[in-house]
Amino acid sequence: MAGNSRLTIATHVLTWMALARRRGQDLLTSEQVAASVNTNPVIIRRSLGDLRRAGLVEVRRGAGAGWTLARAPEEITLLDVYNAVEQQPLFAMHHTEPNLECPVGKGIRPALDHAYDGVEQALCQELRRTSIADVLKRTLRE
Amino acid sequence: MAGNSRLTIATHVLTWMALARRRGQDLLTSEQVAASVNTNPVIIRRSLGDLRRAGLVEVRRGAGAGWTLARAPEEITLLDVYNAVEQQPLFAMHHTEPNLECPVGKGIRPALDHAYDGVEQALCQELRRTSIADVLKRTLRE
């Protein structure tokens, strides 16, 4: 599992934008953000694109362009970020269809769907308990 | 996310073994299990190997060999299965080290660790609420 670090990157980006805003710098370019994450600006633009489609940030194009937070850091939770950057469910079903002649092969998928739904709900509830402001506070403390 | 279906495969295997045991067939070969999952026996042996190392199943080698459940289906939870088949954490950190000159780059990783720990705990608590016996019951109902 853990094939990707998208939640980590997006949270880093937003936390950095929250700190910059507190310091009076409202407009940031993807290059400036990339300097903190230490990666390529295109990676940051991809992440910011996800966040923009989810309504968490806004962009201004053209010369002197850049990004701003669309909401206060207190109003952005890790669940918002997770939903913005993760599309696929947590656990995948079988690659190949199970043997439908077998009672287990026939009924296992709805049974697993039910269990996995509960897990995803628990995950979402926990993610919603932390905001970008919380992450920033803890980031500066350590 | 969801790069893999290991939890699904392993749960399917155990559910099928629970049903077979209820029908009086205690010893199953990887080929018999593979017929229900509809995949290659080596895939099943890999999954059963994880489950054996976790103490959830037992194996007898040689001629007339096969697998048995090491515990009652009521005593095996999805958390046991998850721990048996998933090693890596749910969310990955940055691939490249963040810029430690930046206060966010410096402090973000412990802050994220803390948040991710809470999420994993919530995930585990929810997974523990469902047993293989529960999955079997719901599988046969639908």
Add this chain to the structure above:
DNA sequence: CCTTGTTGTAACAAGATCTGTTGCAAACGG
């Protein structure tokens, strides 16, 4: 209207991971 700086996105490479497959040595019951 033109220059300039920035975004949006496509195309591609390298690496990792996952599933599936083949082959074979090791184990062991009969």
Add this chain to the structure above:
DNA sequence: CCGTTTGCAACAGATCTTGTTACAACAAGG
């Protein structure tokens, strides 16, 4: 000793992720 089955290595194909380069689209400001 034979026959069955596991354990495991090696490999192929598919997909995903990160990183990189390149370039068109866009708009602010002179």
